[in-house]
Amino acid sequence: MTLWHVVLVASVATAALKFVGYLVPAGFLERERPARIADLLTIALLAALIAVQALGAGQALVVDARIPALIVAAALYAVRVPFVLVVAAAAAVAAGIRAVT
Amino acid sequence: MSAERARVVRDGLAVGLATAAYGISFGALAVAAGLDVWQACVLSLVMFTGGSQFALVGVIAAGGAAAGPAAIASSVMLGLRNVVYGMRMSPIVRPTGWKRIVAPWWTIDESVAVALAQRAPALQRVGFWVTGAAIYVGWNLTTLIGALIGDALGDTSAWGLDAAAAAAFLGLLWPRLKSVQAGAVAAGAAVVAALATPVLAPGLPVLVAAVVAVVVGWWNLFGRRAEQAAGA
Structure with a gap:
C-alpha cells in the first residue's frame, strides 16, 4: 500500500460517509446511544492521537521537548488563544528546548 | 430580515477565515509526516474534514505507509460524526441539482454549527452555505501554502513540528x-x-x-x- 493508496482510499471513504447522512432517513443515528458513541469516538481518537504524538517514538515511549510544548499549548487554549497561535507557540517551545539542549 | 441575513453572512465568513487558518498547520504537518504537497492538497480537496485529515497524517507520521490501514480506519472513524451532521442538515438544506453533491461535501463541524445557531430555516441555509464555501476555498488555499512551507523547512523536528501536531490535536479536542x-x-x-x-x-x-x-x-x-x- 503506497501513500497515494492511503490518501485516496481514506478520502473517498470519508467523503462517502458525508453523503450517507443525506441519503438515509433520519432515525438510526438520531437515537441516543449511536449518537453518543459517535460523539465519544471523536473524543477518544483525538485524545489517543495526542498521546501517541506527544509520547511515541516508533514503538517506544519517550518524554522530551514535546511535553512542555503540550503543557504550554493547554495553558494557551485555556485562556482562549486562537488555534493557529497556539500551534505555532507549541512548535516554538519544542524547537527552543531542542536548540539549547 | 436582511440585517439578520448580513449578520449570518458575517458570522459564516468569520468562522470560515478562522478555520481556514488551521489549513496552514495541516499542510505543514502533512508534509512533515511524509506526504508530498499534492497528497496534502488531495486530502483537503476530497476528504475535507479537518479531524480526519489530521488523524490520517498523525498515524502516517507514526508508522509510515505500513500503517496505512490503521490511518484509513482512524480517519473514517473520525468522519462518522459527519453522518450525524448530514441527517441533521438534510431536512434543512434540502439540496437539489448540483447542490446534492456540494451540500454533503461541505457538511462539517463549522458549517453545521453556524447553521444550527440560527433560528429561521432560511438563515440556517445562509449560514451553512456561506460557512461551507468560505472554509472550502480558504482551507484548500492554506493547505497548499502550509505544505509548501513544510516542504521548505526540511528537518521538521528541529522546528518543533511534532509538538505542533500534538498541540493541533489538543485544539480539536479542547472544545469537546x-x-x-x-x-x-x-x-x-x-x-x-x-x-x-x-x-x-x-x-x-x-x-x-x-x-x-x-x-x-x-x-x-x-x-x-x-x-x-x-x-x-
Whole structure:
C-alpha cells in the first residue's frame, strides 16, 4: 500500500460517509446511544492521537521537548488563544528546548 | 430580515477565515509526516474534514505507509460524526441539482454549527452555505501554502513540528471536553493508546483506544440523566 493508496482510499471513504447522512432517513443515528458513541469516538481518537504524538517514538515511549510544548499549548487554549497561535507557540517551545539542549 | 441575513453572512465568513487558518498547520504537518504537497492538497480537496485529515497524517507520521490501514480506519472513524451532521442538515438544506453533491461535501463541524445557531430555516441555509464555501476555498488555499512551507523547512523536528501536531490535536479536542463523560473518555483513551504503543504496530494504539468510547458510550458511563435529555 503506497501513500497515494492511503490518501485516496481514506478520502473517498470519508467523503462517502458525508453523503450517507443525506441519503438515509433520519432515525438510526438520531437515537441516543449511536449518537453518543459517535460523539465519544471523536473524543477518544483525538485524545489517543495526542498521546501517541506527544509520547511515541516508533514503538517506544519517550518524554522530551514535546511535553512542555503540550503543557504550554493547554495553558494557551485555556485562556482562549486562537488555534493557529497556539500551534505555532507549541512548535516554538519544542524547537527552543531542542536548540539549547 | 436582511440585517439578520448580513449578520449570518458575517458570522459564516468569520468562522470560515478562522478555520481556514488551521489549513496552514495541516499542510505543514502533512508534509512533515511524509506526504508530498499534492497528497496534502488531495486530502483537503476530497476528504475535507479537518479531524480526519489530521488523524490520517498523525498515524502516517507514526508508522509510515505500513500503517496505512490503521490511518484509513482512524480517519473514517473520525468522519462518522459527519453522518450525524448530514441527517441533521438534510431536512434543512434540502439540496437539489448540483447542490446534492456540494451540500454533503461541505457538511462539517463549522458549517453545521453556524447553521444550527440560527433560528429561521432560511438563515440556517445562509449560514451553512456561506460557512461551507468560505472554509472550502480558504482551507484548500492554506493547505497548499502550509505544505509548501513544510516542504521548505526540511528537518521538521528541529522546528518543533511534532509538538505542533500534538498541540493541533489538543485544539480539536479542547472544545469537546464539556462534560465529565467527555473528560473520562479522553483520559482513558490517552492512557490506553500510550500503554498500547510499545506492544502494537504503529497506528493500532489509536484504534484500540476507540474501544474506550464504545464501552463508555454504550452503557453511558459517567453520563448524567440531565445531559442525556439535553443531548436528545
